[in-house]
Amino acid sequence: MSSLEKRALLALWSMCPVYCVYFVIQIGLPYLQPTMLERIGCLAVVASIHAMAYVVGLLVIKRHEAGEPLLEDERDRAIDGRATRTAYFVMLTGLIVVGMVMPFNNNGWKLVNSALLFIVLAETVRYALILIGYRSPRLAH
Amino acid sequence: MSNEVKLLRFLAQDMTQAELGKRVGLTRQTIAAIEQGRYSPSLDVAFRIAHVFGKGIDDVFHWQPGGDDRSAD
Numbered sequence: 379m380s381s382l383e384k385r386a387l388l389a390l391w392s393m394c395p396v397y398c399v400y401f402v403i404q405i406g407l408p409y410l411q412p413t414m415l416e417r418i419g420c421l422a423v424v425a426s427i428h429a430m431a432y433v434v435g436l437l438v439i440k441r442h443e444a445g446e447p448l449l450e451d452e453r454d455r456a457i458d459g460r461a462t463r464t465a466y467f468v469m470l471t472g473l474i475v476v477g478m479v480m481p482f483n484n485n486g487w488k489l490v491n492s493a494l495l496f497i498v499l500a501e502t503v504r505y506a507l508i509l510i511g512y513r514s515p516r517l518a519h
Numbered sequence: 520m521s522n523e524v525k526l527l528r529f530l531a532q533d534m535t536q537a538e539l540g541k542r543v544g545l546t547r548q549t550i551a552a553i554e555q556g557r558y559s560p561s562l563d564v565a566f567r568i569a570h571v572f573g574k575g576i577d578d579v580f581h582w583q584p585g586g587d588d589r590s591a592d
Contacts, residue, residue, distance in 0.1 A: 379548070380546055380548040380549075450546070452545070453548075454549075
């Protein structure tokens, strides 16, 4: 498994479960009437768990890769470039929805959570496409 | 596009994928993908691989018209 593939898998595993839990909580939160501080605390906890899981995983990967002479080459860059181009359009869609459409009808935490959702979606698409890229039958440079 | 990289490695005193990768600036995984026909390298890398084995590029890589190659771009 290449370095980029390992990092993509780590990013998906560290990000998706915690943000799934976060968005499920956000759906239920309006019924709980949380304060601003509780909302910020919830986001901080989720972001911290994500960061810790990613950093620990990254340290483990770096330790295993210590003797590798080369970690990335033209194939990795081609796969990464293709995945990033697709994820860019997800992010662009999110920007239009959150920044140009939603402000007419929504405000506050709805905008914050929608922006966060599109960031997580774009990242998920990118990492998923990287993993698919390594398993696709043919990829020309 | 097919290639003779695996055969040429074997003929070059059983050169490992990692060793070939190191000499041409690719990872071992990419050399494996090239051998299995899952990745078509850039022209520059194709020339470098051919150079390592002391062959011409068309002795190492073969292209058939009507193949199912598709670009990453």
